[in-house]
Amino acid sequence: MRIGIGLGLGKDPARAAKDAVRQARRTVPRPDLALAFGSTHLDQVQLHRALCRELDPSILAGGSSYAEITNAGVSTGSLAVLLLSTEGANTTLSSVDAGADLRATGLALAVGAGGPAGKGRLPLGLVFSGITSGWEHDMLSGIVDGLGPLPLFGGLSCGNYDLGMSHPDFWTNYQYSGARLTTRTARLALLDLPKKDFGVSFGYAHGWQPVGPVVTLTRCDGAAVYEVDGLPVFDYYRQFLGRGHSDAFFELLVQRYGFSLLTGADGRSRIKLPVACDFKKGCISYFPAENLEGRTARLILASRGGLLEGARSAAQSCLDGLGGETPDLVFVVSCCSRSAILNSRVDNELEAVREVFGRDVPVFGFYSGGEFCPCLSRYADVVDPAAPLGGSQYHTTTVCLMALKDRRGSRACTPSPRPLSERTRERVELARLKGLLSKSEGTLDDTERFLANLSRKSYLDGERLRRQNEVIHRYTPHEVFRGVGDQAAQGSYELPDSEFVGCFLFMDVKGFTSYSEEHTPKEVVAALNAIFKPATEAIYRRGGDVDKYIGDCIFAAFRDPAQALETGRELLELTRDLQEKGSPFGVRIGINAGRAVRANVGSELRREYTFIGDAVNLAQRLESNCTPGRLLVCSELHERGKALFPNCERRQLAVKGKRASVVAFEFSL
Numbered sequence: 001m002r003i004g005i006g007l008g009l010g011k012d013p014a015r016a017a018k019d020a021v022r023q024a025r026r027t028v029p030r031p032d033l034a035l036a037f038g039s040t041h042l043d044q045v046q047l048h049r050a051l052c053r054e055l056d057p058s059i060l061a062g063g064s065s066y067a068e069i070t071n072a073g074v075s076t077g078s079l080a081v082l083l084l085s086t087e088g089a090n091t092t093l094s095s096v097d098a099g100a101d102l103r104a105t106g107l108a109l110a111v112g113a114g115g116p117a118g119k120g121r122l123p124l125g126l127v128f129s130g131i132t133s134g135w136e137h138d139m140l141s142g143i144v145d146g147l148g149p150l151p152l153f154g155g156l157s158c159g160n161y162d163l164g165m166s167h168p169d170f171w172t173n174y175q176y177s178g179a180r181l182t183t184r185t186a187r188l189a190l191l192d193l194p195k196k197d198f199g200v201s202f203g204y205a206h207g208w209q210p211v212g213p214v215v216t217l218t219r220c221d222g223a224a225v226y227e228v229d230g231l232p233v234f235d236y237y238r239q240f241l242g243r244g245h246s247d248a249f250f251e252l253l254v255q256r257y258g259f260s261l262l263t264g265a266d267g268r269s270r271i272k273l274p275v276a277c278d279f280k281k282g283c284i285s286y287f288p289a290e291n292l293e294g295r296t297a298r299l300i301l302a303s304r305g306g307l308l309e310g311a312r313s314a315a316q317s318c319l320d321g322l323g324g325e326t327p328d329l330v331f332v333v334s335c336c337s338r339s340a341i342l343n344s345r346v347d348n349e350l351e352a353v354r355e356v357f358g359r360d361v362p363v364f365g366f367y368s369g370g371e372f373c374p375c376l377s378r379y380a381d382v383v384d385p386a387a388p389l390g391g392s393q394y395h396t397t398t399v400c401l402m403a404l405k406d407r408r409g410s411r412a413c414t415p416s417p418r419p420l421s422e423r424t425r426e427r428v429e430l431a432r433l434k435g436l437l438s439k440s441e442g443t444l445d446d447t448e449r450f451l452a453n454l455s456r457k458s459y460l461d462g463e464r465l466r467r468q469n470e471v472i473h474r475y476t477p478h479e480v481f482r483g484v485g486d487q488a489a490q491g492s493y494e495l496p497d498s499e500f501v502g503c504f505l506f507m508d509v510k511g512f513t514s515y516s517e518e519h520t521p522k523e524v525v526a527a528l529n530a531i532f533k534p535a536t537e538a539i540y541r542r543g544g545d546v547d548k549y550i551g552d553c554i555f556a557a558f559r560d561p562a563q564a565l566e567t568g569r570e571l572l573e574l575t576r577d578l579q580e581k582g583s584p585f586g587v588r589i590g591i592n593a594g595r596a597v598r599a600n601v602g603s604e605l606r607r608e609y610t611f612i613g614d615a616v617n618l619a620q621r622l623e624s625n626c627t628p629g630r631l632l633v634c635s636e637l638h639e640r641g642k643a644l645f646p647n648c649e650r651r652q653l654a655v656k657g658k659r660a661s662v663v664a665f666e667f668s669l
Contacts, residue, residue, distance in 0.1 A: 106142020207310020
């Protein structure tokens, strides 16, 4: 196999094409395939015309790109050319104008490229297209349906990403479809490689990190998302990006936050990148497109460190897929958004790849508007219909690699930057640094605004959480509230079942039912709270805990029997004082000592952590058998109670659920 890679620099498209092609021709004078990717900053008409003069247009494929990748590094404002002679492999090309039905486009490409490969062959498809609707995976499916299982690799040509998504020229991208320069054409190069001579492997990764909980995309129209967890999608993002900023700021920052959909295999995820904001309709569209209604996803964030680690991971899986053999060519397709995020460190992504494969391996590629690549690395797995994640997919914001090995040997030439005069080199370097400084200043401004909003959000979230805790604390038994906090701090979200030994108190308000029938709801609540408020304060003051309010009854628990009895006396005194002031209500109180289980009762939808056991039941039975205005306790508390109450009466009760009668003691003031 012969490999020629050329790089053309400078503002003159004709000169760039001439230099790049002639560099590559040193090794490949008669190529079977020519791939070219030219900067969006170059005049595409002049560039394509010059390429057709230097090359046979029938073997040409490629298009406009955000940045170009060769062994000389990552360059912008340039043209990268790959000439390939496979020497024994058949290469056919086909082009189709992409229509609304992208599956039909894929089937037409397959027909134009020829039939399925024969035995002993390794078919490989290189696919290049323009950005259309985001459903390009349908085109890949159509190609496979027409040609049979084969890996597909390539990507979408790119417009001027720096203009922003709202600018119409952002979506204008060009394809080199042979002798035609087009804006909505798909081109397929089908390589029919001898299986005994060639090896092919793939790698893909993204390196984005999850920053939010799992959410549900609750209202969508295909790939357009209107609501996330019931919240308008713009409000969902503005939690992180802030309010009051311009739409342009929002569009720029929102692309740092995609959604990841779990694939369900190997923990891998597929990114959905926000690519179009419709502020009037209130929706954001995501690529790659698919029906997102009801899907679960996680918010993810791009960081430069994460992207570089992703490139390293993709390279390693690609090398492993080739069995550790050193490839003769590594084809890299990375997303234009990655280049923008990496900014001055964009060369580090290429360096991460070269660290894995070795610096002498020929490298070629471009920064694209979308990537076509298998998820799996080994060729045999990609074409196995039973393999999870088999086949090829359309990705965004990923780095995708293809490694090609000719075991018969290969010859290659790779470019190095054209030598410049000292003065020209200084001028070029100054222009480059000014460009980086300008972009960095803009990034710094955006970052400051983002961090300021994040600080406000953290403060507001903390205040809201504090208020929520205060409310929950009022509605929850205090021991339960403390236990929940301790368990959550340890990473557990359920209180353990436990044993409780102590005293259980029931206090019922007498005369309340008839009162509630004759008074307004407001009067009823006020009258009940006039008793419950001081009674609750007395329970907590003496170390008890109110487990629940049951209508006009309070159920509380105490670990100390003496405190339970003292609270019972205080509640009787409280009621007497209220009656002297005109309250029509009395109380009856039952206290029992014993053991109970504190357990989780209910379901995942609604749970209660409460007391269960005979000791609790008997306490309630004592209360129901008590004389109004008195306190009825179990025999175990008799001696302690005599020291607190002047009057004591022994009673023998027939209690529901007990065969033998129960001895109890009734105290009064």
